[in-house]
Amino acid sequence: MIAEAGLAALWLAAALALAQLLLAVVPALRGGGMAAARSLALAQGLLAMIAFAALIALFVRTDTSVALVAANSHSAKPLLYKFAGTWGNHEGSMLLWVTVLALSGAALALFERRVGTRMLVASLAAQAALGLGFYVFLLIASNPFARIDPAPTEGNGLNPLLQDPGLAFHPPTLYIGYVGLSVAFSLAVGALITREVGPALARAMRPWVLASWVFLTLGITAGSYWAYYELGWGGWWFWDPVENASLMPWLAATALLHSINVLAARGGLRNWTMMLAVVAFSMSMVGTFLVRSGILTSVHSFAVDPTRGSFILALLAVYVGGALALFALRAGTVREGARFALVSREGALVLNNLLLSVILGTVLIGTLYPLFAEGLTGAKLSIGPPYFNAVAGPVFLALGVALMVGPLLRWRRHAAPLGQWVAPAALVSLSVLAISLLIARDMSLLSRLGLAVGAGLVPASLMPLVGRSLRRTPIATWGMAIAHLGVAVSLIGMASDSAFTRETLAIAKPGDRLTVGPWLVEFKAIDPVAGPNWTAIEAELRATRGGGVKVLRPQSRTFTNPPTDTNESAIATAWNGQLYTVLGQARGDGWQLRLWWKPFVTLIWFGGGLMGLGGLLALFGRLWRGRRGQEEAE
């Protein structure tokens, strides 16, 4: 009965989304106003949540009468993976998408007080329209509650690569980020419809975009670390289309976040903000289309299951096309914001937006080009790091240089000399550049410049705090400084990893000794072990460097349901990097061993965490300030 309850809740939620849309669109129903829109959004959010909870219950109980559970779960799976398996598949992840969308709509209806009723009703209708499309998609093309009769005696199991604690958190984090951008999109659409583009809109949009940005940042960071330790290749970013699908909304959200600040503080960059709100959510939709249509495997797999792919493509065309058409119609009516000089905080933020847009375009072209090429010529192409690093890398570095100066500029017009503020950053950058030329001549230019810019960005990020009373400094300013510091720290980690990584590949047997970077690694033993739903061959490695000893146990695992072999890396973390080990197959009388020494690689994720923390502080600071302002007004 749980499956039927879930399906019924989904149908009812879809019907309420339709009612909510009609409320704003049909002239005769417009009198319903805020009370009607709010109650429909709340009830819809509740029903969507019930549907998703029902799907979780079905996965936890391994109810194989549900086709989705039978295809993606197994009774012998650990409870955590039964639970997380709910969104480890197409239908479940789309239901999670629509649930977060409905809950965002409910939260918007419940808490938003900064914009007028007309605009809020229009925004809720836009949110309902988004939801409605996805409800119809779920119910017609991707029903998560579809039943099978007779039910199989056992499920097929979950892809072992996804049986990792990271899976429990990574997709929901990203989805909250994606769907949070839908609220920014809906607010932008509402503002364009009601012609109320102004600082109040920016203040309403800001917490949503900040929260989305924080979740996307943490989701991408966690996903990168998951891929790093789970896939056993020692890489943290592959420029894979699925990764790019999450990076593109993040780039757009980053630009949007900065534009919103200008709109909220100075009333400027109105059209930029509207455009970026549309683009940011569009990139979420493009990402969803790329990941969920099957088109990434091959253009031809899109033809194998055209219903789903075409459906998402149609939704993409309707939503993004509609929003862009609305923007084109109303852009001329959006009032011009406050003017500013080229050298000003606003000018720097426009440069920031331009550079982020160039990177976004570069990533979009690199991601979609192989699909177009295959569609037109049938030839399978792969675009990877050589393209993305060469094209997007220098723009990232230019962005880093702009970041050293931008936060130090004043609003409207900056006339004061900047030398004393920029000098420390420039000095650090040039020193690091000189040292790298002396001690690491074989570094690539991009790594060398990345290291120099990242190092200079550390003091530059903290410069906006210099000369202030730190206790009186607004929390949002702390957030900005910490987020920018996070960018610097990540950049240093990326450059260091690509420049200084050392690798050793060997066929080894117990008793053998290998070296990698500063480490001496002794192969002590190899033994069979068992886990909840797998067995494995586990190596015991003893790594020594100076007086320190680390014991690592990489595994070659065999999962039974479905039968799959995976390599579980073992990683030893030191203050200055990670020793990464992977056990491969048996070869002759030995075993394949891959060892990497990755200096300062941890800074990549530490920097990501700092960015997320900075975003959280900014969010908290803005909300606290808004609340205090409200209390004072009362």
Add this chain to the structure above:
Amino acid sequence: MTAFLILLLLVALALGVSWIAGLRGSWLVLTASALLLGAAGYAVQGRPGLAGAPRAGTVPEPPISLVIPRNAFLGQFSGRSNWLIISDSYAARGETRDAVGILQAATRQHPRDYALWLGLGNALTDHAQGLTPAARLAFARSAELAPTSPAPGYFLGLAKLRSGDPEGALTDWNKVLAEAPANASWRSFVEDGVAMLEGARGAR
């Protein structure tokens, strides 16, 4: 019937929330109409008569009991049999991972005891419901430690049979049989196994 009752409850819940949120009069009627539309959609697509089928994890019994042949090959009251008996009791309760864990501890204490490695190979095969590289490693280590013993070859063959590889099992058992003394107490187990597999091959 229950499904339609749940549907009714969900409709009531949605209306209740709407009412609490301040919806009144004709707007409440509009909401009820929308919900009716949703309910109609469910009525078309739902399968209210179909019961759920939750599954609990089950451990299939090994096709041939391992205790009797193991005692025949290794003897019943050896010093290491305690470990094997404890492991057996865990496996019998379906706690196959703990059964493996007991024998891992045993092999750490007695790394040169071929019988414990053999038991570990069997326990890993039970846990994975088939022969995996980990179980293979345990059987290989057992064979290394007791190159003249027939037991590792016999139980490796048995694991292959349990993994759906009767040809592999037959090869291993024929090899064991070729080297088996005529009066060995365990010989009948191997002969019976070979006969069964050859019979099955003939029937195919």
